[in-house]
Structure formats: C-alpha cells, structure tokens
Amino acid sequence: MEREVLVVGYDGAALTDIAGPADVFDGANRACAADRAGVGPDWVGPVGDGGKPDGVGRVDDGGVRGGSGGADRVAAGGGGRSSARGGYRVRLAAVGGGFSVTGGLRVEAEDLREVTGAVDTVLVVGGFTFADAARDAELLHHLRRVAAGARRVGSVCTGAFVLAAAGLLDGARATTHWAFCDRLAADHPSVDVVPDAIHVQDGRLVTSAGVTAGIDLALALVERDHDAALARLVARWMVVFLQRPGGQSQFSVRSRVPPVREPGLRAVLDAIADDPAAGWTVDEMARRAAMSARHFARVFPRRVGVSPARYVERVRVEAAANVLESGDEGLDVVARRTGFGSAETLRRAFLRVLGVTPGGYRDRFRTTGAA
Numbered sequence: 001m002e003r004e005v006l007v008v009g010y011d012g013a014a015l016t017d018i019a020g021p022a023d024v025f026d027g028a029n030r031a032c033a034a035d036r037a038g039v040g041p042d043w044v045g046p047v048g049d050g051g052k053p054d055g056v057g058r059v060d061d062g063g064v065r066g067g068s069g070g071a072d073r074v075a076a077g078g079g080g081r082s083s084a085r086g087g088y089r090v091r092l093a094a095v096g097g098g099f100s101v102t103g104g105l106r107v108e109a110e111d112l113r114e115v116t117g118a119v120d121t122v123l124v125v126g127g128f129t130f131a132d133a134a135r136d137a138e139l140l141h142h143l144r145r146v147a148a149g150a151r152r153v154g155s156v157c158t159g160a161f162v163l164a165a166a167g168l169l170d171g172a173r174a175t176t177h178w179a180f181c182d183r184l185a186a187d188h189p190s191v192d193v194v195p196d197a198i199h200v201q202d203g204r205l206v207t208s209a210g211v212t213a214g215i216d217l218a219l220a221l222v223e224r225d226h227d228a229a230l231a232r233l234v235a236r237w238m239v240v241f242l243q244r245p246g247g248q249s250q251f252s253v254r255s256r257v258p259p260v261r262e263p264g265l266r267a268v269l270d271a272i273a274d275d276p277a278a279g280w281t282v283d284e285m286a287r288r289a290a291m292s293a294r295h296f297a298r299v300f301p302r303r304v305g306v307s308p309a310r311y312v313e314r315v316r317v318e319a320a321a322n323v324l325e326s327g328d329e330g331l332d333v334v335a336r337r338t339g340f341g342s343a344e345t346l347r348r349a350f351l352r353v354l355g356v357t358p359g360g361y362r363d364r365f366r367t368t369g370a371a
Contacts, residue, residue, distance in 0.1 A: 002087050003120040003225065008112060009094045010139060010162075012129030014276065015101040017156040017214050018092065021123060024089035024218035028236035032087050043095070045096035089270065091119075095139050112142045118149040121221070126157025126210070129140065134165035151355065154206035163207070164188040173202040177210030215240055253309060260303050264289035269304070272312060276319040277339035280312045312339075317353045320346060324362040331358055 005025055007018055093112040093190055093208060124143065143166045145289050147153045155163045160176040161184060163169050173192045176184050181195035194200050199208040199217040208217035215238065223231035260266050268289045285308055286296035300308045320338040321327065331343035340346040343358075350358045 002089050005088055005121045006115065006119040006150075007092045007163075008122060008124045008139075008146075008159075009092060009099055009101070009107070009109060009145060010127070010129065010133040010136065011094075011099045012085050012132070013099065013101050013125045013127035014157060014211060015103055016104060016211050017125035017127065017159065018101065019108070019157065020212060021046040021218035021236065022092075024215055024222060024234055025090050026148040028222045028230060029087045031230055031233055031237075032226075045275055058211050082108060087290045088180060089117075095136065095142065112139070112146070115142070115146055119146060120150065121152040121154065122147050122150045124155045124162045126155070126159040126161075128158075130158035130161045134161045150204075152206060154208070154217065154221075156217065157207050157210045160184060160191075160207050161187070163205075169205065169207075173200050174205065174207040175200045175209055176207065179210070185328075206263060212240075222362050227317070246255050254317035262289070262299070262303065263300065264291065265303055269311075272315050276312070276316045277337060280339075282306075282308055313349050314353055316340060317349050320350070320353075320358065321361060334358065 002226070007022065012186050017021060032311055063232075078111060091110060092107065093110040093115050097111045100106045122143070124241050127133075139162070145163065147166070147168055153163070153168055155174075155176070156181055157177045160169065160174050161180070164174070164184065169188065171192075172186075173194055175194045177180065177198040178195065181193050183194040184191060197209065199220055200208065201220075206217060206221065208214050219231045219235055219240075221350075222234060260269065268285050271288060272278075272285075278284075282297055283293050285300075286293040289296055291299065297308065300311070306314070315340045320334050320340065323334050323337060328366045329337070331346060335343050335346040336339060339347070340349060346358055350356060350361060354361065
C-alpha cells in the first residue's frame, strides 16, 4: 500500500523542513523497492539495469561503503512514487501553487485548493513567516479540509502554529522549535506544549521540534509504518541519529527564562550568567536583589519559572557545555571552572538537564568534524 504524504507549505517556509522529511520518505521507498527487487534489505542507493546495484550505497553496520558511477535510474521511480508495498508518495502543496522558501529559492507545488481525495499524512512545515501563515484564512480552511480525511496530521518546527490556528491541536500534546514553545503555549492555551521533546505523538497528531527535527519525526513515522530496521537503515544512509540523544534543552537553556520586570532580579540573573562558578546561595542572590531571603525564594520561581538552585544549575550546565564544545580540558577541570566542584556532580547535572553525559555531549556537539 502506497502512503500519500501531503506536505503543506507557504511563502517563506523553511526549505529544510520540506527536504528533510521528503528525503526520509524517499530513502524508505528506495530501500523497500530494492528489497523487493532482490537487491537486499540493506540497500537504499541507485539500482542499475536489471535491478542490480550500480556500485554505490551499500549500508552495513560499519556505515556506508562508497563506489562509483552507474545508471541513475532509481527503483522507486521518479517523483517520489514507489511500486513497493508500503512505499510513500510525497506531494507538496500551497494555496496558489508554487511558493518561495528560505535561501531565496522558489519551489513548484500543487494548489492546495485543488487537492481532493484522502491522503494518508498531512505535514505542515515551519518557517519564520509562520505567523502570517497562521492568519491566512484560506490556508487554514483548506488545511482543515484535507486533514479531515487523513490518518495522520503533523507539523515540523513552527508549522505547529498553523495547525493550532486551524484548531487541529486543541487539547493535544505538541511541540515546536525551542525558541517558540513559550509563545505557542501563550498563543494557544488549549495546546499542551511539551518544550523539551524532539517530536511528540498524540493520537493521530504528530509534531516535531525545529528544523532538522523534521527528519527525526519522519524517521519515527517510517518506523511506525514499517519497523525499526528500515528506519535505522534510512538514518544510516542519511548519516543522522535514528534517535538523537537528549532533548531540546541542550539548545535552549537560557532562552527559557521569561522577561523579568524587577531590576534587582534582572541584575541577579545577569550576574549568574556572567559568573556561573560563583557561590550562588539564596542568601547571596537575595542580597544582590535587595530582598529578604524568604521573599526572594518566593518571588524567584514565580518570575523565572524554576527555583533559584535549578536556575543556577542550568546556567552552569550551559557554561560547561560551551567549554566542552570549545576545548579539551578534562571533566574535573570543566567542573571546577563552571561551579560544579567535581566531575560526578557535573555528570549528574548534565543527565538531569540535558539527558546526556558531559562526554557524550562533547563527542556529539563540539564540532561538525570538518577538516
């Protein structure tokens, strides 16, 4: 059974939000078609004449083995179609057809107003123009129309705002880009926003965090539609994690602090950020804020959203993460520089805040690996 995926865009949409999931579904098509052709279950690359591998794209537990040249005919066929059972057909649509995307590019698309018939999955992409899209009555009308008959409805990044504006996320758990989680919760209080998730499923609704998290979401959908082995194969081919470590907190610790009105409290937050390794007791923070310790302990969580101790821990984790990304110091040194005192305390804080160890964080986030 071919599953039809309708990707819904609009002017200013993020190209990665479109291309990332589309490439995941295309990879699943190639793997399914190659398996059916007898090439083998570990193949997602081009297939030469007669259904045989052309020398590129074999994936095994050691990664991708290179090769050269051969026919560029793909067993999955052109235009995202696949005759393999369980494949995907990806369609791109927007009100009025073709639209502009990030990078100054323009993409061809169907006119959403003319899309008829049931589709399996509707996926709304994000972009910096999401607020305009969320106010587009015609887009919202046709989104509700095509979503009504879909088995699954979802969004990538700030596409969640468009789904919410259409009333499709009412009462549901959902996520979006970490920088906009607070805004989504404020603009749409009927949505239960999960700020630290890479992707969230609630019934037939699926939403992802920002930008490249659309790839994570698409891999999760492939796993649900097929199995983990196929999703893992596609992830290896795309050179991405099947399930990345940690949540969105690793990218957004300081962004979660809401605006604070009190000058004394703002001064404390700035001072902690400037010198996270200092001895930040409640008494010291209260003194700087010109408050009693008791009053400070009550006001801080109401204004900041977390206790003073938890805020200090998060700022220290952020500082330690910056050190890990940019240097080779041992974990004991990093811990002392950022106020944790010991590598074990640093490790426990990283697991609590980011869901990954300091060593794991350094391995994955310090560089792109480019020479």
